[in-house]
Amino acid sequence: MKSKKIYWKGIGQLANSTEFVKHAHEEFAQPGPEEDLGHNRRDFLKMMGFGVAAASLAACEAPIRKAIPFVNKPVDFDASIPNYYASSFINGGDYCSIVVKTREGRPIKIDGNALSSVTQGGTSAQVEASVLSLYDNDRLRGPKAGRKRIDWKDLDAQIISKLNEIAGKGGQIRIVSNTILSPSTKAVIEKFKTKYSTTQHIQYDQNSQYGMLKANEESFGTAMIPSYDFSKANTIVGIGADFLSSWGATIANTKQYAKTREVSEDKKEMSRHYQFESILTLTGANADYRTPIKPSQEGALVVQLYNLIASKAGRATVSGGLENNILAKAADELWQNRGKALVVAGSNDKAIQVLVNGINDMLNSYGTTILPHLAVNYRMGDDQAMATFMSDVKGNKIGAVIFYNCNPVYDHPMGEDLGAALKNISLSVSTGFKEEETGALTNYIAPDHHYLESWNDAEPIRNHFSLVQPAITPLFKSRAAQESFLVWAGEAETDYFEFVKQNWQSRFYNGGEFEFQTFWDKCLYDGIYELPVDKTAISFNGNTSAAASAIASNYKSGGVELVIFENGTVGNGSQANNPLLQELPDPITKAVWDNYVTVAPKDAAEISFDESHTKMASISANGKTVKLPVMIQPGQAQGTIGIAIGYGRTKAGKVADGIGANVYPMVSMVNGSLNFVATDVKFEVHYDENYQLAQTQTHNTYMGRQSVIQETNLDKFNDGSFAKERFRPEVNTWKEKSHKIDPEKMTLWKNHEYKNHHWGMSIDLNTCIGCGACVVACNVENNVALVGRQEVINRREMHWLRIDRYYSSDSPADDWKGAEHAAENPEVVFQPMLCQHCNNAPCETVCPVAATTHSTEGLNQMAYNRCIGTRYCANNCPYKVRRFNWFKYHDNKQFADVNTSMNTDLGKMVLNPDVTVRSRGVMEKCTFCVQRIQSGKLNARKERRPMKDGEVVTACQAACSTGAILFGDMNNAESAISKHLKIRPTYADKPYVNDKDSDNPRAYSVLEEINTRPNIFYLAKVRNKDGANV
């Protein structure tokens, strides 16, 4: 039944008023009171939502970063695409032709310039590290007068008025510098000299070769230093000459030397190298026969060698000499290899060098292994002129002195006196880009640019020119020192860039088919401009008997003898404030961040040199006493001690100040030149003063482990007995007693298949000289943290690539106790050790979170973001190449003074933006420069072509002057590495799986028997020694 009841919403509906009908469809028929407020519920929600969002946004940190887009993009600028500029590294007389890599306008890496015939693409640790010196926080921000900042204008006005005043009174003006390689700079100085006629320019070198200049002047009539060509030498005799690390043109020497050390089935000859020296140098470590001698015997040995050769050549002998069997053997071989022989001596004594010239003359070395027509300009320092200058200063004879980019107060033997006398000189100016010891004592500092900010040129070898071009706008208010000279000389044109350009236009541009601009652009692009040099015949006129008698009277063996040497890390100390060099392990001692006195093991038998714990010792020579820790050094001649220069800085900056002692003052003048040797030295060990050195390697021998180091001698290599007898791990099986198989044949693993590339590396232990340039290059390329002295003592250096240095032991390999001790005069082998990119990587299986994995191209990869830091991978790495971030090394005050590239805004400019800076708690290791591989692949892809061999070069390979490191694609049969190693797929039907063997008779994998299958092959060390004593 239908209900007839009607329900109304209200009286309005009953009445059916218009007012009701109008609002009937709305939620509330009658407007609520809130309508009157002008806000509704939705407004409230909106306001609340906005408020909460705004409040929470405001709570978040939202840094405002400036991002200003280019309106017009510069032609040569693409974000994230590096630009390369050819330039030249010039530091005093040290030179290297380089290519600077810049990213977003910041120089971040330096490579060698292969176009240069002077350095041939090689670099050194110091060159590689110099990019960080650009960002040194202790650089001067602008010119200074007294200790106060000053404007350039005021500085110039004051200096000019003082110069005029001094010149007006006829006062003496001196410009002091290290060797100047730059022809344009020399021209600038000439202009200055014309303006101020009492000006004299004095050059000096920290590691002087003045004795050689004088000897050559006497022998050949011209004061020059010739080029050497070690690559032409079959027999090399070095007497105290560390030609691979500190003597002569080391980069070129290294390159040439390595060429003679290469051995293969096709090249069966290698040079034989004899070295006679007191301290174990890098050069001595690479020699086939090394004889420890006392420094006072150097001269006598040269005399002896002269006489031995002279008697064969039928020339008159001279008096003196010292019998030595090995020297006699060396003389025989030198004579047999006439025209392919070379004798070098490191002494800075004219007399010794005259005799060496005589020897080389008899051996027909001139024109073959010594190239006098290619005279080098690296060491033009004049010890005597400098000595005169010093006495003039002391005698108040000097009115004004300008120190052009040099620091004699620190690095000249008489520096202290100079520093004390400087206040008596009315005008003293320093132009270094840092204040340093000298600048701290001068009236004015007119800071030059860093070389990476400068225009300049250089002539390292006669007619071999090169340009320096800025890779970045000057960071601070510095000014080219040459410009300063031009301003002070009152020149109209003071722009040094224009000056260099004009100088080149007038000197080198010969009209021709190009405009000058084209010529100039080409030179800038190449970085070099080389002109042919005519060979000139020279004849030897040295007075050998006078030289022999000078030697006899000047060198008397006596007491403890001291050798002052330049090491391969901080060198002469000018770059000491560069932490890359401080933390680069010394190639021999493997010590970092320290200066020490090297002592023969027998001379310090009472010191138990355990885990780098040692005692302090006082050393007094030439009226100067220093206190240094003792480093027990196998190979050091008994009765001698050695100390490196380059330490004891006081005004270099936070990194270097206070490390070690300055031993330049121990250098004395002998026979008219600086003598880096002292006899009758007072050497006293303080047994009650303990000290711990920081060494990256504390165990010196390889314990006879042939799966680590394989070596042989040349005869055994050539007659094939090495190939037959060499260590190959084999595993016995159950089959029968004699049945043995290659461990590689018994694996649980499935092979990786690399369809595209299979990256591999070959490292030649024969050509690797152990210099460490690759280590620095790796640090710079991969933003590797530096950890400082204490953390190295804690054995936590972060280097991805290290050079293991092993000494031989007199004990057989199975005498484990004995094999721990190095021989007294050990053979040395260097082994660069980095991630082996194992195909069966022990690290990969043990990571619980799969942070380290295998790539499809054979790389062992590390995903930092995934790493939780259990360190199991590092424990399980047989090569111990994994490095853990024990602390936060970036933005951490604790490391601000040692890891400058990650702790200051200035330092951070050097970081490679393609490589992550690792956080604390993660593992890291060598990546085979995966960023370079990736960019190479991208380039090839953009150009729609397969990758070319050699397109990807790892940083270590690029830095290696000797070519010991070779990287490439082992899947490509035509690649250099495949050919060099004679790569053969183990299974012919599966060429793309990881199993590849090398048919190079010297190739081996380190720790082959654990079957990690590294992608790095080492080539066994071959020594050119007689007989079977290997």
Next chain:
Amino acid sequence: MQVSSAIRDPLITGGKTMKDVSHDIGRHVENKPTRLWYIAMAISLTVLAFGFYCVCVLLWEGIGMWGLNKTVGWAWDITNFVWWVGIGHAGTLISAILLLFRQRWRMSINRAAEAMTIFAVICAATFPLMHMGRLWLGFYWALPLPNTFGSLWVNFNSPLLWDVFAISTYFIVSLVFWYIGLIPDFATIRDRAVVQGANTRAAIYNALSFGWQGGAKTWMRYESVALILAGLSTPLVLSVHTIVSMDFATSVIPGWHTTIFPPYFVAGAIFSGFAMVLTLLLVTRKVFKLEDYITIYHIEMMNIIIIVTGSIVGIAYITELFISWYSGVEYEGYAFYNRVQGPYAWAYWSMMTCNVISPQLFWIKKIRTSIVATFVLSIVVNIGMWFERFVIIVTSLHRDYLPSSWTMFHPTMYDIGEYLFTFGFFFTAFLLFAKFFPVVNIAEIKSIIKATSEGKQGTSREVDKTTHHS
């Protein structure tokens, strides 16, 4: 009804009645703690606080606070981890395996031993956590959890991941086993509290006992569950330390890469576990006057297990030495030469003395029934077992394949502090346990007092009572 054996010694002495048992054990929960307890607690908390400071510094600054280096990536951290895990093993062995073998002497000691297991596993677990470079991520990245990181997953090849599973399983099963065993005793304490009129205590222990009423059906189920859990725990006794040993055995490092590790580690774990149980129980027994429950017989039985496992460990050491020579592998040979003769030889010989020679003294009955000698030797064994792990981890790593990387390891204050942290935690937890939980299994003891206790209420027994009295 009393059934006594003529040949077996009584397990409970002093002629205890059911009521005595409840009273003797329950009163420690009910009474105020003794002064000794307060002193012990204060010391434990001090140690814990210092340890906590060291842990905080470690987490704030980085793993570099420890003495580890590029070559020795694990030292005290994993040594302590393995040591603590090993200690835990005795508890599981006593409660599970001995239950299955119906070794009723275990009933007096299993509660404390299980508690020790739980605390030891917690202590052990702190080390794998603390030793991570990035704990804040590692603690959950090491678990196979679904995630939004793409296809990221854990690496099932890694023994460390097996550890995660092994330890967490072990912890959970041990905890459940222990707790289920506690339920009837909580009920006992509740019942006593009701009688004593302590209402709060009654409520708390009622909750802890899940309202246990003790019906026959409940008891039946309880016993089935105990048996099932015992069955589950039994393989864990073997598996946990087997898997821990695989952290080393599956690696390529000479001295780690050893196939005898699993049995050798398990034996070592039981060895050290029993030593720790003895150390703790000898103190608890004295302090809580439980001499009638934990008798010389118990101590002797445990000492016999120590002889057996200690000898197994000794044989393992000698086997390792033999194989290192017999294999002819240069690196293996050197690794063991280095243990015996190298710079850490003192650690090796400490280990040998403590673990191999000292337990052999227990062949002499006088020593194995002497409380003082047992106490001293139990500590010696634990020191030895710590050195065993230290020797395995540090001396293998510090001189492995490439001599260029050989280093020494020197502990810092923070290595020591982290170890103290776990000691502080362990003793704090054990003291709390001893105060608030019944330290001996009341229910189980009651089931044996009639059968194997000294007869007072039943027929007299024909045993030489003088033998095992102290």
